Amino acid sequence: MTGTLEPLWPAPTATDPVDAVVTVPGSKSATNRALILAALADQPGYVRRPLRSRDSLLMAEGLRALGVGIEDTLNSSSGVSGGGDAWHVFPSQGAFPGKYSLAGPLGGTARVDVGNAGTVMRFLPPVAALVDGEVQFDGDPRSYERPLGGVIGALRALGARIEDEGRGALPLTVYGTGGLVGGTVTVDASSSSQFVSALLLSGPRFQQGVEVRHSGDPVPSLPHIRMTVEMLRAAGAQVDAPEDGGEPDVWRVTPGALLGRDVVVEPDLSNAAPFLAAALVTGGTVTVRDWPERTSQPGDQLRGLFTRMGGTCELTPDGLRFTGTGRVHGLDADLHDVGELTPVIAAVAALADSPSRLSGIAHLRMHETDRLKALADEINALGGDVTETEDGLVIKPRPLHGGVFHTYEDHRLATAAAVIGLAVPGIQVENVATTAKTLPDFPGLWSAMLDSAPMSAKG
Numbered sequence: 521m522t523g524t525l526e527p528l529w530p531a532p533t534a535t536d537p538v539d540a541v542v543t544v545p546g547s548k549s550a551t552n553r554a555l556i557l558a559a560l561a562d563q564p565g566y567v568r569r570p571l572r573s574r575d576s577l578l579m580a581e582g583l584r585a586l587g588v589g590i591e592d593t594l595n596s597s598s599g600v601s602g603g604g605d606a607w608h609v610f611p612s613q614g615a616f617p618g619k620y621s622l623a624g625p626l627g628g629t630a631r632v633d634v635g636n637a638g639t640v641m642r643f644l645p646p647v648a649a650l651v652d653g654e655v656q657f658d659g660d661p662r663s664y665e666r667p668l669g670g671v672i673g674a675l676r677a678l679g680a681r682i683e684d685e686g687r688g689a690l691p692l693t694v695y696g697t698g699g700l701v702g703g704t705v706t707v708d709a710s711s712s713s714q715f716v717s718a719l720l721l722s723g724p725r726f727q728q729g730v731e732v733r734h735s736g737d738p739v740p741s742l743p744h745i746r747m748t749v750e751m752l753r754a755a756g757a758q759v760d761a762p763e764d765g766g767e768p769d770v771w772r773v774t775p776g777a778l779l780g781r782d783v784v785v786e787p788d789l790s791n792a793a794p795f796l797a798a799a800l801v802t803g804g805t806v807t808v809r810d811w812p813e814r815t816s817q818p819g820d821q822l823r824g825l826f827t828r829m830g831g832t833c834e835l836t837p838d839g840l841r842f843t844g845t846g847r848v849h850g851l852d853a854d855l856h857d858v859g860e861l862t863p864v865i866a867a868v869a870a871l872a873d874s875p876s877r878l879s880g881i882a883h884l885r886m887h888e889t890d891r892l893k894a895l896a897d898e899i900n901a902l903g904g905d906v907t908e909t910e911d912g913l914v915i916k917p918r919p920l921h922g923g924v925f926h927t928y929e930d931h932r933l934a935t936a937a938a939v940i941g942l943a944v945p946g947i948q949v950e951n952v953a954t955t956a957k958t959l960p961d962f963p964g965l966w967s968a969m970l971d972s973a974p975m976s977a978k979g
């Protein structure tokens with residue numbers, strides 16, 4: 521997966537304002553939650569319009585390794601009813617067909633490759649504790665460095681047996697016994713909201729349910745925990761959450777059955793970021809189809825953030841229509857809740873007419889790469905002036921020049937580079953294929969956006 525052997529991708533430069541309507545693939549976060557909830561349900565269910573990208577395919581493969589049946593009905597010749605663009609999920613296709621329980625013996629050791637997917641490395645170990653058998657987790661070298669100790673410690677406290685040779689990280693083995701006692705657990709989720717989401721998602725299937733109490737610095741990415749809570753409730757779980765009048769930093773899930781449902785996945789609004797940014801930096805218009813009127817996705821906050829940076833937007837029957845004025849302003853913003861939007865916002869900020877200060881995002885140092893360092897290094901290598909702070913970036917716009925933009929196997933670094941490339945000729949993006957972590961065929965989508973505009977795009 522390293523980028524060194526990949527040819528460099530010449531990022532197209534926009535010579536005219538973009539004018540395009542874009543269909544963004546399904547949300548990674550929603551697809552992977554929907555898969556987990558469907559896998560733990562009492563009946564089969566459908567996940568429609570799922571994201572098919574590295575992270576979601578790893579999730580599906582991981583669940584299959586645990587005995588879950590997942591059939592892709594797109595191009596399926598099996599005559600499955602209600603098919604189309606969906607994954608049909610059968611909670612147990614293992615030892616007890618028809619009983620829909622993960623408790624059947626796995627019959628041998630299951631192996632799960634988490635790649636570098638935070639959702640897979642954090643959401644699947646609790647599921648593994650519910651199966652009867654040994655489950656080995658491994659992943660990309662970077663996955664060994666990403667925080668996981670909170671999930672491991674919490675699962676042990678809730679009754680699971682996990683062997684990690686004292687690392688508090690991958691690789692590890694979960695010795696599932698067919699069930700987990702559950703109960704109350706305290707976890708420091710200041711390095712990742714996914715610790716909380718992981719425990720809540722499997723919580724209905726723990727004998728005593730689960731009460732997760734966060735203790736530590738503030739939890740980042742709260743909209744993602746909100747998404748977990750909303751999707752659990754939609755699947756029939758009873759959940760108490762702080763924002764609904766509950767105790768601060770405490771989430772409670774009552775034990776109970778989950779419904780096999782028919783879920784339609786929203787477009788990935790965080791992956792809409794580079795396309796909306798294209799409208800902003802070229803002074804054009806981009807409409808993102810099927811933008812939900814109401815959503816827990818953090819990407820919905822792009823409407824406000826990019827409006828502050830100089831654009832305007834409206835929700836139309838066709839989707840979210842975003843228009844740039846050609847002028848881009850700097851931004852002073854705390855992105856603690858919406859950290860995954862940072863790389864594209866930083867790219868836009870580097871092209872703005874005034875400085876930006878992005879804060880509240882120290883946890884990005886433990887994402888796919890150290891995103892604060894990577895963004896500073898790469899933008900500065902193009903002539904920029906970016907300074908890392910303890911919890912963010914200060915970006916002073918400077919005239920940029922072309923050059924190689926290294927991406928560190930981080931999909932969002934590559935899409936950020938593409939945004940800079942619209943305005944700066946000669947940007948060569950290393951390993952653009954890394955975008956496949958969450959966005960299948962990003963170069964194709966990007967070219968289609970540029971080709972649909974009355975403009976010339978040159979590579």
Ligand SMILES: O=C(O)C1=C[C@@H](OP(=O)(O)O)[C@@H](O)[C@H](O)C1
Nearest residue numbers: 549712713714740741744859860
């Ligand atoms: O639960 C999720 O789907 C996610 C939560 C966030 O993780 P952190 O809380 O680790 O930032 C986010 O950055 C990630 O892209 C997806």
Ligand SMILES: C=C(OP(=O)(O)O)C(=O)O
Nearest residue numbers: 636637638639860887888
């Ligand atoms: C942080 C991210 O991913 P992950 O789910 O691997 O944490 C991301 O997509 O920006």
